[in-house]
Amino acid sequence: MKVTVKGQVTVPRAIRERAGILPHTDVEFIIRGREVVLRKVSKGRRGNALIAQMRGRAGTGLSTDEIMKLTRM
Secondary structure, eight states: OOOOTTSOOOOOHHHHHHHTOOTTOOEEEEEETTEEEEEEOOTTHHHHHHHHHHTTOOOSOOOHHHHHHHHTO
16 A cells, blocks of 8 residues: 555555444544554543643733623623
8 A cells, every 4th residue: 555645545444343433533644653543542542632732821911800701692
């Protein structure tokens, strides 16, 4: 199998089924020496990483109550 010019590769059906990779499943790539491992992301890991990345970025100067009021409009 070859990587396309867009950097894509098709994971064979048998491998997807064995790994439990369904459409919209989050996966991650891990580099181990000269190997690249594709693995299914366990539930919650992706969300936790996104939250950690966003933490401390809300520099609006608004209080929590003011932000909540805006979300309820």
